[in-house]
Amino acid sequence: MKINIINKSNNPLPHYETVASAGLDLRANLESPESLKPLERKLISTGLFIELPMGYEAQIRPRSGLAYKSGISIVNSPGTIDADYRGEIKILLINLSTEDFVINHGDRIAQMVIAAHEQAEWVEVDVLSETERGAGGYGHTGVK
Ligand SMILES: O=c1ccn([C@H]2C[C@H](O)[C@@H](COP(=O)(O)OP(=O)(O)OP(=O)(O)O)O2)c(=O)[nH]1
Numbered sequence: 639m640k641i642n643i644i645n646k647s648n649n650p651l652p653h654y655e656t657v658a659s660a661g662l663d664l665r666a667n668l669e670s671p672e673s674l675k676p677l678e679r680k681l682i683s684t685g686l687f688i689e690l691p692m693g694y695e696a697q698i699r700p701r702s703g704l705a706y707k708s709g710i711s712i713v714n715s716p717g718t719i720d721a722d723y724r725g726e727i728k729i730l731l732i733n734l735s736t737e738d739f740v741i742n743h744g745d746r747i748a749q750m751v752i753a754a755h756e757q758a759e760w761v762e763v764d765v766l767s768e769t770e771r772g773a774g775g776y777g778h779t780g781v782k
């Protein structure tokens with residue numbers, strides 16, 4: 639699908655790294671490197687602005703390699719980019735490791751998945767239909 643984008647960074651546009659990738663890696667747009675201390679969080683610019691079609695969202699997710707190797711995650715994961723948002727896409731990184739982590743301009747710090755979604759139209763009722771699960775949750779079916 640075609641999506642309008644403005645790129646105010648000098649990074650390349652996000653692209654799919656492999657033919658069947660779901661995620662588009664997002665790069666940091668920085669004037670100078672940023673450092674994240676253990677448990678520190680920072681909102682990192684991408685320089686990207688997009689115009690999603692109605693009925694679509696963009697999800698901002700952590701990259702597994704950064705998470706595994708360096709303990710870098712996203713506080714509000716998965717972040718939600720609404721179709722009517724026209725501001726800059728930013729990424730709320732957090733350092734979950736015990737060591738400082740440095741982000742350089744152009745580093746691929748997160749990934750974005752474009753996804754279709756519904757909007758709910760509530761139908762207020764007095765009773766919901768019965769199911770086998772009922773109100774059971776939080777592990778009520780057991781571990782094994
Ligand atoms: O990781 C994110 C999450 C959100 N946004 C932008 C796009 C989104 O459409 C807007 C609002 O996000 P959200 O609804 O998650 O934040 P909120 O705290 O509910 O703010 P608002 O009251 O503006 O909706 O912020 C980002 O750039 N990055």
Ligand SMILES: [Mg+2]
Nearest residue numbers: 718719720723
């Ligand atoms: Mg909101």
